[in-house]
Amino acid sequence: MFDLTGKVALVTGGNGGIGLGMATGLAQAGATVILAGRNAEKSADAAADLRTKGRLCDAVEADVTDEHEVAGMFQKLMVRHGRLDILVNNAGGTVRKPPHELSLEEWNSVMDTNLTSTFLCCRAAHALMKESGGGKIINIGSMLSIFGAPYAAVYGASKGGVVQFTRSIATAWAPDKIQANAVLPGWIDTDLTRGAREQVPGLNERVLARTPAGRWGVPADLGGIAVFLASSASDFVTGTAIPVDGGYSIS
Numbered sequence: 001m002f003d004l005t006g007k008v009a010l011v012t013g014g015n016g017g018i019g020l021g022m023a024t025g026l027a028q029a030g031a032t033v034i035l036a037g038r039n040a041e042k043s044a045d046a047a048a049d050l051r052t053k054g055r056l057c058d059a060v061e062a063d064v065t066d067e068h069e070v071a072g073m074f075q076k077l078m079v080r081h082g083r084l085d086i087l088v089n090n091a092g093g094t095v096r097k098p099p100h101e102l103s104l105e106e107w108n109s110v111m112d113t114n115l116t117s118t119f120l121c122c123r124a125a126h127a128l129m130k131e132s133g134g135g136k137i138i139n140i141g142s143m144l145s146i147f148g149a150p151y152a153a154v155y156g157a158s159k160g161g162v163v164q165f166t167r168s169i170a171t172a173w174a175p176d177k178i179q180a181n182a183v184l185p186g187w188i189d190t191d192l193t194r195g196a197r198e199q200v201p202g203l204n205e206r207v208l209a210r211t212p213a214g215r216w217g218v219p220a221d222l223g224g225i226a227v228f229l230a231s232s233a234s235d236f237v238t239g240t241a242i243p244v245d246g247g248y249s250i251s
């Protein structure tokens with residue numbers, strides 16, 4: 001039920017953090033994973049590391065905010081691997097500022113990275129998945145898809161948008177046998193949140209106090225949900241937004 005042998009998965013931002021945690025899970029379940037990111041060296045290193053562990057892995061350089069680079073990324077994937085079964089839209093970033101201090105450039109940059117990239121990749125994937133008879137899309141939201149925070153106005157707007165966009169494509173593409181779901185990670189220890197821990201006083205203590213699991217997550221905590229949502233085990237699951245948060249959102 002969870003076997004992904006023969007499946008091809010593209011993970012944006014797959015060269016580190018949560019993306020690499022999910023890519024590793026998918027590869028362990030048998031998928032060929034393609035790690036996409038702007039930093040070609042980081043992507044090549046991550047892919048080489050997975051291959052030394054016996055996994056099937058490739059890397060492609062792309063800025064997913066750029067429509068032409070997104071088209072080129074899918075073109076390369078099809079030339080090298082011939083199919084696309086699973087798309088994980090994980091590339092993301094933030095600017096931590098109160099809303100009234102955000103410039104339009106900062107607003108657009110976060111919206112482009114988190115939300116517009118998801119639209120561009122989903123649109124490109126839809127054509128390929130429809131043609132091959134179906135597929136799985138996993139979009140990465142956040143606790144800030146649900147909650148607000150004074151330093152996360154544009155990030156929260158983008159991640160709320162990711163969830164609503166996911167619901168719409170789930171309805172639009174259900175007849176094409178494409179399931180689309182969002183994953184809402186809790187507080188996961190990555191480069192992104194290491195920055196937040198440095199910039200937001202008391203964040204570390206607040207996260208630990210509120211998370212019933214009593215710890216920060218690690219990227220490997222996201223491997224299982226990726227396999228579930230990418231496999232036939234989730235064929236009747238679509239349009240959901242699933243927290244993977246050690247209980248943060250229910251406490």
Ligand code: NDP
Nearest residue numbers: 013017018037038039063064090091092142187188190192
């Ligand atoms: P990281 O900073 O470790 O990873 C971000 C990834 O996104 C990198 O691999 C980066 O690769 C890629 N990326 C950023 N911009 C672009 C771009 N324009 N084109 C292609 N790739 C890009 O962060 P996390 O692993 O923490 O975050 C991954 C996702 O999870 C994000 O969407 C984030 O919002 C979300 N998230 C994280 C949480 C956490 O606690 N860590 C909690 C909730 C959600 P490169 O630099 O090579 O481009």
